[in-house]
Amino acid sequence: MKPLTETKAFTATRNACKLCAPLGASMAYKGIQGCVPLIHGSQGCATYVRRYMISHYKEPIDIASSSFSEESTIFGGGPTLKLAMFNVGNQYKPYHIGVTTTCLSETIGDDVPQIIKEFRGEAPELAHIGLAHASTPSYCGTHVDGFHQAIVSVIKYLSSEAEPNNKLVLLPGMLSPADYRYLTEIMERMDIDVIMLPDLSESLDNPHWEDYKRIPDGGTTPEQLKSLGGAKSYMQFGDVLNKGMIANTVKRKNINTPGSVLEEMYNMPGATTGFPIGINATDRFFNLLEKMTGKAIPxxxxxxxxxxxxxxxxxxxxxxxxxxxxxxxxxxxxxxxxxxxxxxxxxxxxxxxxxxxxxxxxxxxxxxxxxxxxxxxxxxxxxxxxxxxxxxxxxxxxxxxxxxxxxxxxxxxxxxxxxxxxxxxxxxxxxxxxxxxxxxxxxxxxxxxxxxxxxxxxxxxxxx
Ligand code: SF4
The missing domain is CATH 3.40.50.1980 (Nitrogenase molybdenum iron protein domain)
Structure with missing residues (x-):
């Protein structure tokens, strides 16, 4: 008999070269000011996400969980999700809660938009809190798909029509806080009125605090989200974005990228370019920026x-x-x-x-x-x-x-x-x-x- 190590017929994933979709969604929600990510599923999912993010960012990472029990798994997670939104709303006093669904809640088929609708009627005292929801089963995509799905949900649930303005919506995708700060500096030096969505420049790399803050500083502000619908144009980084999710499930025929949602909702023109890594890609980014804003490269x-x-x-x-x-x-x-x-x-x-x-x-x-x-x-x-x-x-x-x-x-x-x-x-x-x-x-x-x-x-x- 051949030793097991020589057998080629593996069908299972062994040490995946991707991470969990709610992890990417939580990361994106962390770049929205005053937003608490809420993972709808078991505590283990939230613990894994927290552990990965704390280890990488070396920041306190609060991520809420609807904490599924056996009962929720059998009878549905509606009551636990409502209780979680109620507790987070009262204890953290956030501007927004970003709900991201796990493999389990998606598999049992929880109707999260309906649960949120019911919650609105049952908790009118929390009506001021924005509620976004991203559908993020990990078996349908990667952490990057989760990231983009969360940004799509922010546009859909937390932004609104606005007076036309001269702003550029920049959608940089899953880059480091240092990358986000670099982009912020470019926008400042070129005097471009930008809405960075999300904005990870501060929220995942904060200065030292004297006192603990439950919700870190930084992120796309509520005022920016209010003016988003009137922005002049958008620019998003990435060639694949979340389009890979389509390959995985017939249910998801109409996956939209954040840019395409802006086009659809607000008739906003825009451009998509790859990550500006290296001279050629950075040249393309700056040329596009010059063309879209009419501002010269410093x-x-x-x-x-x-x-x-x-x-x-x-x-x-x-x-x-x-x-x-x-x-x-x-x-x-x-x-x-x-x-x-x-x-x-x-x-x-x-x-x-x-x-x-x-x-x-x-x-x-x-x-x-x-x-x-x-x-x-x-x-x-x-x-x-x-x-x-x-x-x-x-x-x-x-x-x-x-x-x-x-x-x-x-x-x-x-x-x-x-x-x-x-x-x-x-x-x-x-x-x-x-x-x-x-x-x-x-x-x-x-x-x-x-x-x-x-x-x-x-x-x-x-x-x-
Ligand atoms: S079960 Fe799914 S959602 Fe939960 S940690 Fe694993 S991959 Fe992520």
Missing amino acids: EKYTKERGRLVDAYTDGHKYVFDKRAVIYGEEDFVIGLTEFLTEIGIKPVLIATGGESSAFKGIVKSKLNPRHNPEIMVGADFEEIAEKCREIEKPDIMIGHSKGYYIARELNFPLLRVGFPIHDRFGSQRVLHIGYEGAHRLFENIANALIEYKQENSPVGWKYM
């Missing part, structure tokens, strides 16, 4: 770009033709692929846990035509590990910390980017986007390769 960014070109020239010899494995969320991986191609690194394995049918085609369009990497969709880490063992040894792995055990086994460096990063400090301050983000990524990759070579050299050289 000199600070043309200088940043110039320094980046200089760094590429100086460091090219350290990175050229190196072989990289990259993995993570679809849009983030697409951004990384374009960036690595731009700096002369050869991706040999590109993997995502997402299942969008568009992913492979978009990735291929970003590659150097001479490169022909393995591209894995809907992958788990065991499949990625197996593929890494089969191919010629890569020089570097780029992704979040869940891939560490592969890098450790096969002995190559891992550069930690994206979410989640549980085994390093400062994860919330990793800058990925813009010329500055590309500069830092480039230096970190070059130095990881240099360090690996130096550490594994029989000669203790000190100069390069």
Whole structure:
């Protein structure tokens, strides 16, 4: 009999290369000022989400749970969800509650919009609290899908028609607080009246507090949500966004991205561009920004770009033709692929846990035509590990910390980017986007390769 490890016929996911959809939804709700995420399901789901977010962001993360019991599982979760909204409304005094559904509540078929409607009638004293609801079963998508579904719900439930104004709605997607701060600074320097939706720049990376705050500062304000319907245009980052959810269920034929909901609800024109990682993608972002707002790019960014070109020239010899494995969320991986191609690194394995049918085609369009990497969709880490063992040894792995055990086994460096990063400090301050983000990524990759070579050299050289 063959040992189990040689058997290929696995049908179950082993160590998923994606996370839970309510996790992404909770992250998005954390970027709305005064919003408390409420996970409709068992306490275990909320604990997992809290644990992942605390470990990455090093912030207090309060996430409520409707705390399913056996009774709710059999007779429906309506009473527990109502009680949870009542308790959160009274104890946290939030501006909004963001309800995100779990696998269990979706499987038993709780009609959450109806439960919310009944709650409105039963708790008129809490009528001032906005209630948003995102349908986020994890078996229909990833944490990124959950993130975008939550933003869609914020637009649908918490925004309203408004007087026409000159604002730009920026939908950056799942990026770090450092990335959000970088975008905020660009908008300030270009004097663009922006509504960042969500705004994670402060709420998931707050300064030190003297006294504990139940709801952290920061996030898209209620006033911004009130003026959202009158905004002049929107810009959203991402090629795949939450469209991959369609692939997973026939029920979800009409998945809308946040941008398409703005178009539908408010007839708002807009543009979609990939994550601005690397020079080419950042150029496209700035050009689009100039075109949409009529504002010129400040000199600070043309200088940043110039320094980046200089760094590429100086460091090219350290990175050229190196072989990289990259993995993570679809849009983030697409951004990384374009960036690595731009700096002369050869991706040999590109993997995502997402299942969008568009992913492979978009990735291929970003590659150097001479490169022909393995591209894995809907992958788990065991499949990625197996593929890494089969191919010629890569020089570097780029992704979040869940891939560490592969890098450790096969002995190559891992550069930690994206979410989640549980085994390093400062994860919330990793800058990925813009010329500055590309500069830092480039230096970190070059130095990881240099360090690996130096550490594994029989000669203790000190100069390069
Ligand atoms: S059961 Fe579903 S919702 Fe709950 S933690 Fe697991 S994947 Fe997330």
